[in-house]
Amino acid sequence: MIVFNVPPYTGRELQYISQAVEQQKICGDGEFTRRCNSWIEERTGTKKCLLTTSCTHATELAALLSKVGPGDEVIMPSYTFVSTADAFVLRGAVPVFVDIRPDTMNIDETLIEDAVTERTKAIVPVHYAGVACEMDVIMEIARRHGLFVIEDAAQGIMSTYKGEALGTIGDFGAFSFHETKNYSMGEGGALLIRDTRYVEEAEILREKGTNRSKFFRGQIDKYTWVNYGSSYLPSDMNAAYLWAQLEMADAINNHRLALWDQYYEELLPLQEKGLLELPTVPEGCVHNAHMFYIKAKDLKERTALLAFLKEHDILSVFHYIPLHTAPAGLKFGRFHGKDVYTTRESERLCRLPMFYKLTAEEVSYITGKVKEFYHV
Numbered sequence: 020m021i022v023f024n025v026p027p028y029t030g031r032e033l034q035y036i037s038q039a040v041e042q043q044k045i046c047g048d049g050e051f052t053r054r055c056n057s058w059i060e061e062r063t064g065t066k067k068c069l070l071t072t073s074c075t076h077a078t079e080l081a082a083l084l085s086k087v088g089p090g091d092e093v094i095m096p097s098y099t100f101v102s103t104a105d106a107f108v109l110r111g112a113v114p115v116f117v118d119i120r121p122d123t124m125n126i127d128e129t130l131i132e133d134a135v136t137e138r139t140k141a142i143v144p145v146h147y148a149g150v151a152c153e154m155d156v157i158m159e160i161a162r163r164h165g166l167f168v169i170e171d172a173a174q175g176i177m178s179t180y181k182g183e184a185l186g187t188i189g190d191f192g193a194f195s196f197h198e199t200k201n202y203s204m205g206e207g208g209a210l211l212i213r214d215t216r217y218v219e220e221a222e223i224l225r226e227k228g229t230n231r232s233k234f235f236r237g238q239i240d241k242y243t244w245v246n247y248g249s250s251y252l253p254s255d256m257n258a259a260y261l262w263a264q265l266e267m268a269d270a271i272n273n274h275r276l277a278l279w280d281q282y283y284e285e286l287l288p289l290q291e292k293g294l295l296e297l298p299t300v301p302e303g304c305v306h307n308a309h310m311f312y313i314k315a316k317d318l319k320e321r322t323a324l325l326a327f328l329k330e331h332d333i334l335s336v337f338h339y340i341p342l343h344t345a346p347a348g349l350k351f352g353r354f355h356g357k358d359v360y361t362t363r364e365s366e367r368l369c370r371l372p373m374f375y376k377l378t379a380e381e382v383s384y385i386t387g388k389v390k391e392f393y394h395v
């Protein structure tokens with residue numbers, strides 16, 4: 020059986036977790052959290068990284084920092100995970116969904132401006148499969164209308180857009196370290212902050228509305244309740260697990276990219292025959308092989324393909340059901356413009372197994388079965 024995902028594990032995780040335990044420092048913002056934060060700051064060039072309990076929580080922090088409130092509108096794709104919308108719905112805002120581009124499955128940047136109203140507060144581009152949205156265009160629209168840009172870079176760590184790390188281009192960026200992501204801590208994430216003006220407020224929000232972060236740095240001699248907030252910092256044991264992977268981030272990234280390239284090469288003849296479609300990585304985008312997907316002709320063919328792969332012990336899966344069609348999406352959001360690609364493309368998409376421990380032999384077996392399905 021080739022499963023769809025195996026959480027990343029490099030071998031040092033347990034050692035680092037024991038180290039955290041031995042240091043008798045297992046709550047938040049210990050040694051491993053600091054290491055992860057600095058590593059992300061150095062690698063991405065962001066001014067400030069704060070490890071969080073999830074990408075969902077990082078996005079909630081970004082929503083709080085952007086002062087998104089009741090009745091405000093936030094523009095995002097409908098083809099995304101629920102958290103992208105949840106973080107803003109919790110603040111009483113309305114997610115305004117616009118259509119995606121069929122080539123990258125990312126928000127269609129040419130449709131965003133038409134969705135801007137007086138109530139619009141932010142744009143939330145989601146970098147699907149770790150492939151960047153057209154950020155130059157998005158940033159320009161945001162500048163012209165005075166909007167925040169919050170990047171849902173849950174899948175985007177180690178990817179770049181015109182040389183800039185995803186998550187660092189907008190005002191705020193959110194990474195995920197869920198077990199399904201390239202680097203993991205079980206459940207976890209990170210908030211990236213571009214403008215240092217927001218750092219102090221973010222630290223307070225993340226620490227239950229207290230200035231405890233300042234206290235830990237020795238900048239004040241006691242800490243107190245200074246604002247509203249919540250608990251968004253992960254335990255140092257989780258950060259220890261993540262550290263074992265960040266230390267080997269390049270090895271993990273290179274291995275995933277090699278598997279991705281192999282999938283692409285072995286399936287390219289099928290695309291050339293017009294049997295299926297492969298992912299597109301636009302010029303200027305460097306991706307992180309978060310995902311390898313193929314697109315079947317339609318829903319019917321995809322259903323048959325998934326069943327065929329399962330019969331041959333390969334667990335391949337579809338992805339998001341467009342949010343605007345879900346019960347909560349109907350209740351809280353609205354779709355602006357026409358759904359030309361969101362539903363149609365989501366029904367064709369099929370994700371093939373992709374994880375650090377996957378081997379070249381397994382990829383060959385999988386592509387062999389896909390070829391068999393298409394009688395190639």
Ligand SMILES: *Cc1c(COP(=O)(O)O)cnc(C)c1O
Pocket residue numbers: 072073074075076099100102103145171173174194195196197206207208
């Ligand atoms: C995984 C994911 C999230 C949620 O991440 P969590 O860390 O589980 O909260 C949000 N958005 C996208 C696009 C994701 O892929």
